[in-house]
Amino acid sequence: MEEHKILGKVPESPTSPGKGTAGKKFDIADLYSAPVKTDEAQESGDYGLDEKLRKAYFWIANYAIINPFCDIEYNDTTPNEYTIGDNKSRVVLSTGQSYASFILLPLLTLVTRKKCLLVGGPGRGKTSSAMIMGLLAGYSMEDIKRAVQHGQPQMTVSDLLGNPLPSDMVNAKSMDEIKIAWRRWLGMRVKIIDEYNRIPTRTQSALLNVMSENYAELLDQVFDCPDAAWFLTANDDAGGGTYQVIEALRDRIDIVVKALHFNSRFLRQLLQRIEQGIKPEESVPEEIVFSEDEITRINKEILEVEIPDLLMRRIEYFASQFELLESSGEQIEYKTKDNAKTSGSDIAQLMREETGKDQLKDLSYQTLNGFSVRTFMTILSYIKALAYFRGNKQAEFEDVRHVLPFVLQDKLIQNSDSPFFEQPENTVYRHDRISWIKNIFDLSCAEFDRAGLDKTDPAGKLLEQFQKGLEGVGEKDAQQILVQIERMMNEISSGRKLYGPMLDDILTLKYLHQRYSGYLRWLKWKE
Numbered sequence: 005m006e007e008h009k010i011l012g013k014v015p016e017s018p019t020s021p022g023k024g025t026a027g028k029k030f031d032i033a034d035l036y037s038a039p040v041k042t043d044e045a046q047e048s049g050d051y052g053l054d055e056k057l058r059k060a061y062f063w064i065a066n067y068a069i070i071n072p073f074c075d076i077e078y079n080d081t082t083p084n085e086y087t088i089g090d091n092k093s094r095v096v097l098s099t100g101q102s103y104a105s106f107i108l109l110p111l112l113t114l115v116t117r118k119k120c121l122l123v124g125g126p127g128r129g130k131t132s133s134a135m136i137m138g139l140l141a142g143y144s145m146e147d148i149k150r151a152v153q154h155g156q157p158q159m160t161v162s163d164l165l166g167n168p169l170p171s172d173m174v175n176a177k178s179m180d181e182i183k184i185a186w187r188r189w190l191g192m193r194v195k196i197i198d199e200y201n202r203i204p205t206r207t208q209s210a211l212l213n214v215m216s217e218n219y220a221e222l223l224d225q226v227f228d229c230p231d232a233a234w235f236l237t238a239n240d241d242a243g244g245g246t247y248q249v250i251e252a253l254r255d256r257i258d259i260v261v262k263a264l265h266f267n268s269r270f271l272r273q274l275l276q277r278i279e280q281g282i283k284p285e286e287s288v289p290e291e292i293v294f295s296e297d298e299i300t301r302i303n304k305e306i307l308e309v310e311i312p313d314l315l316m317r318r319i320e321y322f323a324s325q326f327e328l329l330e331s332s333g334e335q336i337e338y339k340t341k342d343n344a345k346t347s348g349s350d351i352a353q354l355m356r357e358e359t360g361k362d363q364l365k366d367l368s369y370q371t372l373n374g375f376s377v378r379t380f381m382t383i384l385s386y387i388k389a390l391a392y393f394r395g396n397k398q399a400e401f402e403d404v405r406h407v408l409p410f411v412l413q414d415k416l417i418q419n420s421d422s423p424f425f426e427q428p429e430n431t432v433y434r435h436d437r438i439s440w441i442k443n444i445f446d447l448s449c450a451e452f453d454r455a456g457l458d459k460t461d462p463a464g465k466l467l468e469q470f471q472k473g474l475e476g477v478g479e480k481d482a483q484q485i486l487v488q489i490e491r492m493m494n495e496i497s498s499g500r501k502l503y504g505p506m507l508d509d510i511l512t513l514k515y516l517h518q519r520y521s522g523y524l525r526w527l528k529w530k531e
Contacts, residue, residue, distance in 0.1 A: 015062075018051055019061075020055070020058065020101070020395045053298055053301060053302050053305065054302075055395070056292060057302065057392075059291070061103070061108060061393070064107050065103075065104055065107050067284060068136055068288075069132070069133060069284070070267075070273055071104045071106050071264070072267050072270060073105075073264050074103060075105050075264075076103040076108060077096060077098040077102045078100035078102050078394075079099045083096050083098050084096075084097045091432075105261055105262075106129075106133065106261055106263055106264065108390075109259055109386075110133055110137055110261060111393075112389040113233050113258070113259065114233045114294075115294070115302045115303065115306070115389065116233075116303065116306065116385055117193075117232060117233045117299070118234070118258040118259065118382065119233075119257050119259075120234065120235050120257070120259050120261060121200075121236045121237070121238060121257045121259070121260045121261070122235060122261055123239070123261070123262050124262055125239060126239060128263035128264075129263055131152070131196070131198050132285070134152075134196045134198075134235035134237065135148050135149075135196065135285060136284070136285060136288070137233065138196065139288045140288065140293055141233070141294060142295060142296075143192065143194065145285055145286065147188075147192075148194075150188065150189075151188060151189035151192055151196065152196045152197075153196065153197045153198065154199065155197065155198060155200050155202035155203040155246075156199075156202055156246075157202060157246050157247070159203050161206065162222070164203075165184075165210060165214075165227075166185050166186040166187045166190075166220070166222060166227075168182045168185075169184070169185055182223055182225065184225045184227070186227045190220050190227055190229050191227075192230075193230055193232045193233065193296060194232060196234075197211070197234070197236045198236075198237050200238060201239075201240075201246065201248075201249050203247060204247055205247055205248075208247070209250065211253065214229060215234065215256045216252075254414065255415075258382040258385075258386075260410060260413055261410060262438075306389050306392045309388040309389075309391045309392050309396070309398065310397065311384065311387060311388065315401060317464070318404070318449060318452055319404060320508075321448060321452050321505055322408075322445055322452075323380065324508040325448055325504040325505065326341070326368050326371045326373065326374040326416070327340045327341055327373075327504060328368055328507045329344055329354060330358060332347075332354060336514070337511065341372060341373050351372045351419075352372060352419055355369055355419065355421070355422075356421060360501060363423050364423045364424055364427070368503070369419060369422045369423070370418065370422045370424050370425070370444060371418060372417040373415075376415075379411065379412070379415050382411050383407060383408065383411050383412075386407045387399045387404055390406065408441055408442070408445055409437070409438040409439075409440075409441040416441065418440070420434070463492065463509040466516055467516065469485075470520075474523050477523070479527050479528075482520050482523055482524050483524065486517060486521065489520070490517070492513055493510070496509070
């Protein structure tokens, strides 16, 4: 069948046979809002919003964007692997349903209302992909074209946000009487900033305010923006462009996705589109357009997806690897890279001066920073969203492994002086940050398994016990817990070296010791 005849058609067959709505819980309100759904209803094609999301993905992947890549790989059985070329390039023929990051991650950004940066050379489909997300949110192409903010060196704050009405400027007796003609894009649920690294620094600061605080301010007037999905584009992800991107603005970006090259084997498909005048953006099927209410419901259902405790423990262990910098402070709380950064110290130099540990094996020496709270929240949100998209009620190990690189590639700063990158087999990681982050996660998990941390977590158990509350805890029990904490600290201090995961455990034990000591003082005062 010719492409133009099927462009607006969505197949009726389920994308994941046997799977219903991910994480759907019974709500008594459903009894009053709609008939109870039966298996017969499921067979008729009503599979829930997660299925609608998958159908949207496959329509984009099969018809809208020519992107024959599946770099987010899943396997149901052991896949065949091949080694090709002088550099021993590894090719895996995945056996499970796999996905293109350039399509899937912007789609997840749409429904989680996060902020996605699309990176790639000119003409690789970055802006087109962002516009398709706007179409899926129910906007017309005309509305989207008017709303796209095109970064350019002359862009002013007024160009970005709006202008005061001239009559008010003349007649107003105070700033409160001036009305602002706000730009329409501020009120949209999908916001697109094209070539954001060409925006002047002063205008970037105004953009930062909208992105971070969800409101625009001009001449003491405020416009409250709705929750929105953000799509920004850039030709590179190194902060270049006409203007250097301010660090705070880069930090507000949740995930970075790269537009890969065009596969020349699909030139005939391009030719067909030229000859027949096919424009996918003009043929988006109504069945895959999401209303504001549906996106809100998807958000709620995504939050219901569980991250199992053992999987969370692996994430915690991985995240704890990078912050420690022993020489950056005397007090244990200040032995961090962030403390060195805020004091203006050269982190790489401080790390070179540390000689007590194996800098080749210690993951901390591969980065110049750790994680922010915002980064933690982004990671967990996308893990849940990816599991939801796959129709699962619980996140799996591979979901974590696929999310981490796209969130962290722009967040974790490589330490170029690290001995790790000087090894011939590791030099490729200087350029391929996606694979680098997967590699350090795999190394972290290997150490996690070697140490048997899935079976033992004494500090975690104490914290879990404390988080249940102190009500009903007697003086004797509190004293026993304090003895237990002190015994654990003795065991830790008997070791010769301090590593990142140990730092978080030490600070946790110190915190618990303070809380139980304070509780004991309160019990004695109460007597």
